[in-house]
Amino acid sequence: MTPESNKLLEKISQFFSNIRIGEIMTSPAIVVTPETSIKQVKNIMKIKKISGLPVVKRGLKLTGIISIEDIIKVLENGKLEDSVERWMTKDVKILYEENTLSDFMSISQKYKFGRYPVINNENKVIGIITKYDVISWLFEKLGTMYIHDDRRKKILEREEYTSRLTGELLDNKKISFDFDIDYTEIQRIGTGATKLKSFLKKKGIDEKLIRKVSISTYEAEANVVIHSESYGKIFCWDFEDSIRLLIKDYGKGIENVEMAMQEGFSTASEEVRSQGFGAGMGLPNMKRFSDKMTIISEVGKGVIIEMLFYK
Amino acid sequence: MKLSNLVKELNARILHKAKSLENIEIEYAGASDLMSDFLAFSKPNMLLITGLATPQTLTTASVIEASAILFVRGKTIPKNFLEIIEECEIPILTTDFSMYYTCAKLYQYGIKDAMETDKENRYDT
Numbered sequence: 195m196t197p198e199s200n201k202l203l204e205k206i207s208q209f210f211s212n213i214r215i216g217e218i219m220t221s222p223a224i225v226v227t228p229e230t231s232i233k234q235v236k237n238i239m240k241i242k243k244i245s246g247l248p249v250v251k252r253g254l255k256l257t258g259i260i261s262i263e264d265i266i267k268v269l270e271n272g273k274l275e276d277s278v279e280r281w282m283t284k285d286v287k288i289l290y291e292e293n294t295l296s297d298f299m300s301i302s303q304k305y306k307f308g309r310y311p312v313i314n315n316e317n318k319v320i321g322i323i324t325k326y327d328v329i330s331w332l333f334e335k336l337g338t339m340y341i342h343d344d345r346r347k348k349i350l351e352r353e354e355y356t357s358r359l360t361g362e363l364l365d366n367k368k369i370s371f372d373f374d375i376d377y378t379e380i381q382r383i384g385t386g387a388t389k390l391k392s393f394l395k396k397k398g399i400d401e402k403l404i405r406k407v408s409i410s411t412y413e414a415e416a417n418v419v420i421h422s423e424s425y426g427k428i429f430c431w432d433f434e435d436s437i438r439l440l441i442k443d444y445g446k447g448i449e450n451v452e453m454a455m456q457e458g459f460s461t462a463s464e465e466v467r468s469q470g471f472g473a474g475m476g477l478p479n480m481k482r483f484s485d486k487m488t489i490i491s492e493v494g495k496g497v498i499i500e501m502l503f504y505k
Numbered sequence: 506m507k508l509s510n511l512v513k514e515l516n517a518r519i520l521h522k523a524k525s526l527e528n529i530e531i532e533y534a535g536a537s538d539l540m541s542d543f544l545a546f547s548k549p550n551m552l553l554i555t556g557l558a559t560p561q562t563l564t565t566a567s568v569i570e571a572s573a574i575l576f577v578r579g580k581t582i583p584k585n586f587l588e589i590i591e592e593c594e595i596p597i598l599t600t601d602f603s604m605y606y607t608c609a610k611l612y613q614y615g616i617k618d619a620m621e622t623d624k625e626n627r628y629d630t
C-alpha cells in the first residue's frame with residue numbers, strides 16, 4: 195500500500211478503533227504443521243493465493259509462521275524438501291481476539307509484517323488478520339452504514355467470482371473494463387456495450403471478435419434495463435487466450451431459464467416493444483455469438499450471465 | 506453503391522455526417538424495427554434501415570459496425586438526444602419514402618440483403 199492509502203486507512207480506522215479483532219479477522223486461518231515440507235507450503239500459497247501461514251502443533255497451538263520471505267531464503271540456501279520447522283520464524287507477532295482495531299494499527303506500524311495470527315487465551319490459533327481484512331471489513335461497514343444499500347454490500351463482499359464455465363477464478367482486481375448499467379432509462383441501452391467496444395478497439399483486438407463481444411454485451415445490457423428492475427454491472431476480462439464477460443443484476447431474476455432461452459420467448463411490455471425490444475432474441479443471440487455461455491439466476495436475487503469468447 | 510449516390514436517389518437528408526459519404530460503399534442492407542433482428546442477422550458495413558428513430562438505434566448500429574443509418578418515413582431523432590447523436594461515429598440519414606419503397610428502390614440498385622435471404626436468385630455468390 196502507498197503511504198497515502200495507509201494514512202487514509204489510519205484515519206478511517208480511528209472511528210472503529212474499539213472494534214474487536216475477532217470481528218474483523220479471517221477465520222479459520224489456513225495453517226500448516228512443522229513437519230510439512232516447504233514444497234507443500236509453496237503449493238498452498240500458490241493455490242490459496244496467500245503469502246504466509248501460521249505454523250501450529252496439535253490443538254492449533256502456535257509455534258511459528260512461514261511466509262514468502264522464508265520461502266525465498268529456502269530457494270537461495272536450502273531444499274524444497276526441508277521441513278517448515280527449519281525455516282519458519284519462531285518469534286511470531288500475534289494479536290488476541292479481544293484486541294482492538296487500534297491495537298492492530300499500532301502493531302502493524304511497529305513491525306510492518308503482512309499478517310498477524312489471532313489467538314485466544316489458550317494460545318490456540320483462531321484466525322489471521324491482514325490489512326486486507328481490515329479494508330474489506332471497513333468497506334462493508336461503510337457500505338451498510340452510509341450507503342444503506344444492501345445490493346452494494348453484495349458487490350463489496352464478493353471480491354472474486356469462480357467461473358462456472360472453466361472453474362477459474364475471475365479476480366476483481368484484474369478486471370480490464372467495468373461499467374454500471376443505469377436501468378432507469380431505456381434510451382441508455384447500449385451505452386455500456388459501445389464503451390466496451392471502443393475500449394477493446396484501443397487494445398487492438400480482432401475486429402470480428404469485438405463485434406461478437408459488443409453485440410452480446412448489448413443484449414445482456416438491454417435485458418438488465420428492460421427486465422431486471424435493478425441496476426447492473428458489466429465486467430470484462432481481457433485474457434491472453436480469451437475474453438470473458440460477466441453481466442449481473444440484482445433484480446427479479448428469470449423464473450424459467452429454459453423457456454427464456456427459446457427464440458421468440460419474451461415477457462416484454464407493449465411499451466418496451468414499441469422501443470424495438472422484446473423479440474425474444476436476446477438470450478439466443480448471446481448463445482450464438484459467444485463460444486460458451488451460462489445463466490445463473492435466482493428469483494428475487496438477480497441474474498448473472500457469463501460468456502467466454504476465444505481469441 | 507456509394508452512400509453519397511444513395512442520398513441523392515432517396516432524396517435523403519443528412520442528420521449527422523460523421524465522415525465523408527464519398528468513401529462509404531454500401532453492398533448490404535437490412536430493414537427492421539426490431540433491434541434484435543439487427544443484432545442477430547447483421548453484416549459488418551451494412552446499411553441499417555429502420556423506422557425506429559431512438560438512441561438505441563444508434564448504439565445498435567454502433568455495435569454491429571453498420572456503415573450508415575437510414576430512417577424511413579421522414580423520422581428524426583428527438584432533439585433532446587443531440588448529445589448522443591454528436592457522439593455517433595456513423596452517418597445518419599432520413600428519407601420521406603416508406604420502408605417498403607425505400608427497400609424496393611435499393612434492391613433495384615443492386616444492394617443485397619444482409620440476412621442473405623435473397624441468395625435464391627442471385628448469380629454473383
Ligand SMILES: Nc1ncnc2c1ncn2[C@@H]1O[C@H](COP(=O)(O)OP(=O)(O)OP(=O)(O)O)[C@@H](O)[C@H]1O
Nearest residue numbers: 417421422454460461471472473474475476477541
Ligand atoms: N436480467 C433479466 N432479469 C429478469 N428477466 C430476464 C432478464 N433477462 C431476460 N429475462 C427474461 O427472459 C426473457 C427472454 O429474454 P431475451 O433477451 O431472449 O428476449 P427479450 O429481452 O424479451 O427480447 P429481445 O432481447 O429480443 O429484445 C425476457 O423476456 C425476460 O422475461
Ligand SMILES: [Mg+2]
Nearest residue numbers: 416417476477
Ligand atoms: Mg433481450
